[in-house]
Amino acid sequence: MTSADQTPVRVGVFGLLGSGNLGNDGSLEAVLGYLRAEHPEAVVDALCGGPEVVATRYRIPATRLHWYRGEYRTASRAGAIAAKGLGKLVDAVRTAAWVRRHDVVIVPGMGVLEATLPLRPWGFPYALFLLCASGRLFGTRVALVSVGADAIGRRPTRALVRWSARLATYRSYRDALSRDAMRAMGVDTERDKVYPDLAFALPTPPTSAPSGPPGPVCVGVMAFHGGNDDRARAEEIHRRYLDGTTRFVRVLVEDGRPVRLLTGDEVDRPVVAAILDAVDSPLVTAAEAASLADLMKQMAAADTVVATRYHNLICALKVGTPTLALSYAAKSDALMAQMGLAAYCHPAREVDAGRLLEQFRALEQRSAELRRILTERNLVAARRLQHQFTSLTAALFPAIDHAHAHALREVP
Incomplete structure (x- = not known):
């Protein structure tokens, strides 16, 4: 009021x-x-x-x-x-x-x-x-x-x-x-x-560390065609990305791992369809996500995440699931370094299924340790975003407004 x-x-x-x-x-x-x-x-x-x-x-x-x-x-x-x-x-x-x-x-x-x-x-x-x-x-x-x-x-x-x-x-x-x-x-x-990405201020779904035999892997895909300077060879870049990602998913299935395909934009759906068509197995399924909350629920239930889109990475890191980035820009590398996973980046332009599999297995060997690191980094990110919101109020709203907001916070 x-x-x-x-x-x-x-x-x-x-x-x-x-x-x-x-x-x-x-x-x-x-x-x-x-x-x-x-x-x-x-x-x-x-x-x-x-x-x-x-x-x-x-x-x-x-x-x-x-x-x-x-x-x-x-x-x-x-x-x-x-x-x-x-x-x-x-x-x-x-x-x-x-x-x-x-x-x-x-x-x-x-x-x-x-x-x-x-x-x-x-x-x-x-x-x-x-x-x-x-x-x-x-x-x-x-x-x-x-x-x-x-x-x-x-x-x-x-x-x-x-x-x-x-x-x-x-x-x-x-x-x-x-x-x-x-x-x-x-x-x-x-x-x-x-400050951290704003998505780190969103609520986090309940999470639990995996137990028992190796569990599901979430693979977040993207309609990736390169950057703004790659228009001349956009289709070639896309074919290499799709082929390498498909080969990786196929190896996971051959190892008996359930794979859940995720997107981050409506334009990514044809990539999901292409992988499902190429890897004809009941172990490969696709999830419909209408929000980052939906993505986080899927990723919280996975043992490991391999993802391309920037906000797919954020969702996986936020729920504390060990994550490997198919990195298409420096921002992905910076995010992974910020969260303590700098060693687990793979270039989206040059997806090498064999090398990607090696990185994936190395990531899973450190799963428990990385989950602890992510828990600590997420606490830091949440505190920093709260500081930003305080600064934003001071910068954008008249004094009467943030005095009013403070009074509201004092109401029991």
Whole structure:
């Protein structure tokens, strides 16, 4: 509740949310948890990729991010190209009007300052720039919270990302690698902090150490085609990734291990189908996951996890299951090092089933030790994220709001 003379703070959340990527939605869920706990009086809505999903699942009003619904489809016909161009102009007006209605806008996590996967400058980078420029124009505080960043080679994308970061009111990064990348791109990061990924603030399902004979292995797959600079050989990279992963799954099955295939985005489903078709065995099954909570439940029940998507790795590490990363970007290596598993990374571009199997067996031999290490690292991550939420309140909300939030915490 707010006092009669106090207007509730208006908070917007922004990003490719509700679009099928479970990691993005997990970051949103973590920020909504923070807002509901610390600022229950705040009025929250979203400007996002999947407004219907966000409104239904998270019970907040949501507006579509792009006016043109075919924004992320390749435009080849003249009509589609014209519609995309018109959409850029319309989005500039729509974004400015939406930002102006808010006191605070939060971009919750996600790799919004990176181009480790194929990305066009006039897609999301342009949308983020519109957001941050509108915030500066209208005095709306824009926060990039625990976001990912990486060095960007292409000039248009790099310029949009750099200016978005410069125009934001608050910036924090999910690893030191991201902060270093923004500094290298010309952003003053002197006051920027590094905190764990927001997904580490989500509730953890009950877990238990395995007992008895070797149990199930979760394999998280990805529709991996390389990065933004790999477009010319994207199909070759994908075939090598799929072939190596399939060979690895086949060996596990030959050893009698149950394998559970997991995804992290709707676009990963064809990879699951291809592996199921190639490894025709009742020991290989696929799990339907609608959230990071669903993924964590699956991974908590496994002896070991081998995963590609960044937030698949986070889910496995968060529940304390020994994990091997099929790493497609430096952020995965940084995460594994942060959690004490730096030795268990394997390049997604060059999946060697034999070498991967050797790493997998070495990982399982240290299972009990690694579970203890992960328990300790998770406690540290949770404490650091709580510190970030305290800092976020001080940076974004008027003094009256965080005094009010403190009073609420004092109520028994």
